[in-house]
Amino acid sequence: MDRKQCCVKLSVQPSRGLVDKKFIVLVQNVLPGFQLTVHALYQCEDGHSWEAFARYTANASGTVNVSEHPSLGGTYSGVEPMGLLWSLRPVPGSKPGLRLRKVNVQTPMEVMISVYQGHQTEGFVDQVPLASVVVERWYMAPGVRRIPITEGGLTATLFLPSGSGPFPGLLDLWGGGGKLVEYRAALLASHGIASLALDYLTPKITIETGKFVDNQYFERAYRVLEQHPQVLGSRIAMLGLSFGTSVTFKIAAYSQVVKLRCAVCISGSHVQPIDGTLEQLLTSFSKNAVKTRINEENQVIWRDLLLPIPTDPALKVDVGRLQCPLLLVVGEDDQNWPAYESAQDIREMMERAGNSHLLTVLSYPNTGHLIEPPYTPHARASTFKTVHTREKVMALWGGETAAHSRAQEDAWRKTLVFLRENLYGGTNPGAASLSHL
Ligand SMILES: *[C@@H]1O[C@H](CO)[C@@H](O)[C@H](O)[C@H]1NC(C)=O
Ligand SMILES: *[C@@H]1O[C@H](CO)[C@@H](O)[C@H](O)[C@H]1NC(C)=O
Numbered sequence: 001m002d003r004k005q006c007c008v009k010l011s012v013q014p015s016r017g018l019v020d021k022k023f024i025v026l027v028q029n030v031l032p033g034f035q036l037t038v039h040a041l042y043q044c045e046d047g048h049s050w051e052a053f054a055r056y057t058a059n060a061s062g063t064v065n066v067s068e069h070p071s072l073g074g075t076y077s078g079v080e081p082m083g084l085l086w087s088l089r090p091v092p093g094s095k096p097g098l099r100l101r102k103v104n105v106q107t108p109m110e111v112m113i114s115v116y117q118g119h120q121t122e123g124f125v126d127q128v129p130l131a132s133v134v135v136e137r138w139y140m141a142p143g144v145r146r147i148p149i150t151e152g153g154l155t156a157t158l159f160l161p162s163g164s165g166p167f168p169g170l171l172d173l174w175g176g177g178g179k180l181v182e183y184r185a186a187l188l189a190s191h192g193i194a195s196l197a198l199d200y201l202t203p204k205i206t207i208e209t210g211k212f213v214d215n216q217y218f219e220r221a222y223r224v225l226e227q228h229p230q231v232l233g234s235r236i237a238m239l240g241l242s243f244g245t246s247v248t249f250k251i252a253a254y255s256q257v258v259k260l261r262c263a264v265c266i267s268g269s270h271v272q273p274i275d276g277t278l279e280q281l282l283t284s285f286s287k288n289a290v291k292t293r294i295n296e297e298n299q300v301i302w303r304d305l306l307l308p309i310p311t312d313p314a315l316k317v318d319v320g321r322l323q324c325p326l327l328l329v330v331g332e333d334d335q336n337w338p339a340y341e342s343a344q345d346i347r348e349m350m351e352r353a354g355n356s357h358l359l360t361v362l363s364y365p366n367t368g369h370l371i372e373p374p375y376t377p378h379a380r381a382s383t384f385k386t387v388h389t390r391e392k393v394m395a396l397w398g399g400e401t402a403a404h405s406r407a408q409e410d411a412w413r414k415t416l417v418f419l420r421e422n423l424y425g426g427t428n429p430g431a432a433s434l435s436h437l
Contacts, residue, residue, distance in 0.1 A: 009026075009029045010132070011026045015133065017137065018187065019137045019138065019183075020187060020375065023135060025084065026064070026066070027058070027064040027131075030058045030064075032062050035058075036116065037054070037074070037117075038114070039124050040085065041124070042110070045103050045104060048095075048098055050098075051089065052075040052084050053075055054073070054074035054076055071083060080402075084111075084113065085137075085375040086375050087378075098383075099379040100376065101181070105140050106140065108136035108138045112134050114129035114131065138190075140186045144160065144161060155203030155204050158195070159194065160230055161191075161192045161194060165194070167193060167194040167232065168193055168194065168231070168235035169193065169228070169232065169233075170194070170196070170237045171225060171238045174197075175244050176201065176242060177386075179199060179201075184373060188239075193237075194228070198218075200218065203217075212277065213278060218258070219255060222257065235423045236260060236261060237262045237419060239263070239265075241268065241371070247278070249317040250272065252322055253317050253319065254317075260324045262419065263322075264327045265329070266330075267330060268342070269339060271309060271317075274314060285302075291304040300396060301396050302395070306338050307341060308341075309338070316345070322350070322358060325358045327414075327415065328360070328362065331368050332363060332364060332366065333399050334399075335369065336396065336397050339369070360418065364403070364410070365403060366400040366404065368380060368397040370397045370399075374408050375405070378401045380396070
């Protein structure tokens with residue numbers, strides 16, 4: 001190694017933080033004009049490795065500041081402070097269709113950031129980096145508590161923010177893949193909201209009886225939050241993504257039990273038979289299976305199942321009934337679900353009903369279905385097993401990586417503001433304090 005390069009200094013600040021916080025990657029002590037490649041490597045819990053990299057040229061002071069200097073190529077280009085995370089992709093030779101999702105939220109994502117000499121594209125594992133540091137990215141802030149919930153036959157996990165509370169609450173529903181997915185609820189708790197991640201498609205009760213849960217399952221989950229001593233029972237929100245949005249619409253519009261302060265619906269649709277069970281809802285989608293499209297890469301596109309948007313009021317949630325603020329987040333390149341078309345129809349329905357003042361729509365060009373917390377790597381397609389048919393397919397979600405990543409950052413920031421305003425705002429929420437946020 002060139003003696004001049006012996007003291008390359010690499011720093012990442014902060015080296016430990018929440019997954020939605022920015023970091024600054026700084027390379028110092030190289031020669032002016034020195035060419036280098038910054039590389040990020042993450043080995044996820046299932047053993048698959050993900051990487052991102054970008055080529056830089058040091059400035060006249062012998063420095064590269066990833067937050068200010070342009071990448072000249074790699075898995076992203078231009079000035080992208082967080083490109084090393086959002087452009088992570090499976091290393092060459094990995095099996096197709098991977099999606100990066102943290103399972104154990106009690107441990108951090110450990111990402112190794114390294115600097116290599118020269119402008120590189122491949123073969124990183126065979127080279128010795130000039131410097132490396134490991135950064136920790138957490139979903140759970142210090143003091144956040146994780147509490148598994150089984151009462152009432154629920155399969156759920158409650159995340160309580162640090163401090164004694166009481167805190168506003170949130171019911172968090174993921175989409176059609178089922179399973180208890182905790183990372184978003186953990187992150188919301190890190191921002192001061194007691195959040196209950198709920199498995200409603202593959203909970204223990206369904207596995208044991210073979211039956212889908214009834215509508216009361218969601219009301220029982222709501223009661224757990226409402227009655228928890230550290231939750232403000234009058235300040236509860238629901239947040240759903242994809243199929244979780246279908247459930248959220250229905251509960252927000254029709255439940256006699258659940259009283260929401262606000263709702264966030266990401267990449268979903270209000271189209272569904274309004275007086276049916278969860279099972280009937282899934283069956284209604286299956287009935288339209290002929291409308292499934294498969295592209296030349298053998299990726300499955302489901303969005304047409306719900307198109308065109310029906311005019312029959314029995315086939316869509318009457319969003320005119322909503323009485324709480326609603327935030328819709330949609331990707332204009334959503335190939336999985338017609339969230340964009342649905343948002344147009346919802347807007348018209350709410351205008352006709354005179355409650356459009358409750359509606360906020362965030363619509364993002366070149367953005368796909370999986371709108372996740374910021375810096376989550378974009379998966380344009382991934383393997384997906386439907387709960388109803390148990391069929392394993394390659395689902396096309398859509399989106400273009402840089403635009404999708406920008407949308408995730410913007411949508412998350414605005415979602416937190418929306419939740420804060422509606423859950424903490426208004427009349428004095430007692431002990432709840434903005435200092436938790
Ligand atoms: C090089 O970049 C660093 C970090 O952005 C900056 O502080 C410094 O002023 C730059 N040097 C020159 C000569 O532009
Ligand atoms: C690197 O860039 C960030 C963002 O502009 C800035 O806050 C930070 O001070 C820079 N670091 C140095 C050493 O110039």
